[in-house]
Amino acid sequence: xxxxxxxxxxxxxxxxxxxxxxxxxxxxxxxxxxxxxxxxxxxxxxxxxxxxxxxxxxxxxxxxxxxxxxxxxxxxxxxxxxxxxxxxxxxxxxxxxxxxxxxxxxxxxxxxxxxxxxxxxxxxxxxxxxxxxxxxxxxxxxxxxxxxxxxxxxxxxxxxxx
Numbered sequence: 379x380x381x382x383x384x385x386x387x388x389x390x391x392x393x394x395x396x397x398x399x400x401x402x403x404x405x406x407x408x409x410x411x412x413x414x415x416x417x418x419x420x421x422x423x424x425x426x427x428x429x430x431x432x433x434x435x436x437x438x439x440x441x442x443x444x445x446x447x448x449x450x451x452x453x454x455x456x457x458x459x460x461x462x463x464x465x466x467x468x469x470x471x472x473x474x475x476x477x478x479x480x481x482x483x484x485x486x487x488x489x490x491x492x493x494x495x496x497x498x499x500x501x502x503x504x505x506x507x508x509x510x511x512x513x514x515x516x517x518x519x520x521x522x523x524x525x526x527x528x529x530x531x532x533x534x535x536x537x538x539x540x
Contacts, residue, residue: 403475414528421511421521426466430509432457437503442495443482446523450515453492455482455523458508471512479510491523501529528538 415436421427434441443455454471456479466472482494513521 406534413530414526416430416506416526417524417525418445418522419509421513421523422519424513424517424519426469426471426510426512426514428466428508428510430511432507432509432525434502434505434527435506436527437529438498439501439529440495440497440531441525441527442493443491443523444493444526445503445522446491447520447522448511448517449491449521449523450517451484452515453483453491454510454512454514455491455494456480456510457482457496458510459505461508464501464510464512466510466512469513469516471514471528482509486533 412448413436415434415438417432417434419432420428422432441457449455456471456477458477458479460478462477462479464477480496483491484521486493511523
């Protein structure tokens, strides 16, 4: 293919003896990057917020928090697949014990959420999930959380950030 492109470009310019394009004797290893999609949500209030939509635009097998802005390590974060219709009167997520969610935060609140995630047993279709986001440490509106989603990568290992 390289040689055909080189020949066509050379003939097109009327320079049959002067090759154009990259040197065909050089070779590089082919690298195919896994498909990873990034989705960022912004929390609009300065209080705990329930049922914040997280729209997964592609099929995915795993989801992981990869970046946070203005989020404290003591803030809570929970993922669920249907709206829970919970209303939080203040900064904290008030658990009652029967919540159908997956935590994306350390139970002690002493670790970053970056690297927290789930690897599901099968690929999930594009869907809307929901987040309940606490702001236990206080702060202002505008907390941003970025998630990575993929159905290509099988495993990740992130050292716990104490």
